[in-house]
Amino acid sequence: MIELKIVDLRSDTVTKPSPEMWEMLRSLENSNIGDDVEGEDPTVNELEEKAAKIIGKEASLFVTSGTQGNLVSLLSLTKPGDEILLEELSHIYKNEVGSAARIGGLMVRTYPSLKGIPRFDQLQKLIRDKEDIHEPPTTLFSIENTHNYHGGVIIQPERIKDMRDFSKKNDLKLHLDGARIFNASVGLKVPVTEFTKYVDSVMFCLSKGLSCPVGSIVAGSKDFITNARRYRKMLGGGMRQAGIIASFGLIALEQNWIKRLEEDHKNAKQFAEGIESYDLPIKVHKPETNIVIVELLKNSRIFKIITELGKEGIRSFNISKEKIRFVTHYGIDEDDIQYSIQKIGKVLSNFLSK
Ligand SMILES: Cc1ncc(COP(=O)(O)O)c(C=O)c1O
Incomplete structure (x- = not known):
């Protein structure tokens, strides 16, 4: 029996260790x-x-x-x-189960x-x-970079500076969900600190493009981290001999997986x-990093399309009723890309040319 080749483009979270x-x-x-709850794990300490x-x-x-890193930061x-202001x-x-409201007791206001x-x-x-005793105070402004649902787009450091200035003017803390901040840094070829120097807190994931199986990092001032450590414990994130999993992160940073x-x-x-080379009613959003959004301009059968792609071995997620997200990561090579282009072309032609 010939085994079906699988190209898993659902997310960079599916990566396995090197x-x-x-x-x-x-x-x-x-x-x-x-x-590590006692601060006694040398591997975790080194990673941090x-x-x-x-x-x-x-x-x-x-x-x-x-998810835990973002919540710990907000708390x-x-x-x-x-x-708090969320995009x-x-x-x-x-996608974080409303934890800011449920656990943090925070009012959430979204901004376009x-x-x-x-x-x-x-x-x-x-x-x-x-000054108005009727109103809850706005105290935090949060941004995401790269931005997942906008297709892995990069927010430039100058724009983050504007956001910092706005936050200062309004006495707000500025949090950066930088799950993929290294993609932004690599994409623009500027040091990651150019993005992070303007924010009070940043979260980045080890378990996405950096290919670690578990874990993220939260960073900020010493006082912020003292607080964050307490909230991590409250949320059940105080792990004991955590160096075993932290070792993956350490190697990712040491060997410059960035x-x-x-x-x-x-x-x-x-x-x-x-x-994009297929003559079909689709819009391929030009990727700035590792996320490609393919928008169906005419067809509403997105779930069927994703199922059919799965049958051909191409795994993907939809992020709306019109948009399919494909993510490249460690484990996907050029052959996989060529293979998936061919399979996706076949499936989309079947659905969209009729
Ligand atoms: C932008 C962004 N922030 C936060 C998270 C949450 O990370 P985790 O899945 O490790 O909880 C994700 C996960 O996909 C993400 O894309």
Whole structure:
């Protein structure tokens, strides 16, 4: 029986560790691990120190997931009853189970944007009057970079500076959901600190483009991290001999897996060009990083299309009723790209040419 070739383009979260990561894990000894809740795990401590340095903040904290990292950040920078500003298609707003409200007791107000960048005159109107006892105070503004639902687009450092200025003017903390901030850095070829220097807190994921199986990092000032450590414990994220999983992150940062993201971006570009070459009623959004959005201009049978793609071995997700998202990552090579272009062309032609 011929096995069906699978090209999994659903997300960069499906990545598996590299041989070097497994090697590092095998070489771990008991002396490399300890009780991290007590701050005694040398591998976690090393990862946190290294991560803080790379991201340009005083301190950092290893957390279980991006979702936990975002929530820990919000809890650390706000009080229950505050109002926070989230972009209307942001991951925190759409996909984190309403935890800001449910757990943080926060009022959430969404703001519209052009690819993650708001209009400040519109945003200003959302800021509450702190003197008015009837209103909850607006205390935090959150941004996402790269922006997932906008197709992995990059918010330029200058725009983040504008956001910092806006936040300062309105006495807001600025949080960056930087699950894929290294994709932004590699995509623009500017140091990651150019993006992070303007924000109070940043979360980035080890478990996406950096190919680690588990974990994210939250970073900011020392005081912020002291607070964040307490909230991580509250959320059940205090892990004991966590060095075992942190070792994957350490190797990703030490061996500069960040640079490898260039390959994902190149593959995404090639993929987009291949799909665009089909004369079909689709719009292929030009990728800036590792995410390609294919928009169906006429067809509403997106779920059927995704199922058919799956039968051909091409895995993908839809992010709306018209848009299919394809993500390149470690484990996807040029052959996979060519193969998937061909299979996707076949399926889309079947559905869209009729
Ligand atoms: C932009 C963004 N933020 C946060 C997260 C949450 O990360 P995790 O899946 O590790 O909770 C994701 C996950 O896909 C994401 O895309």
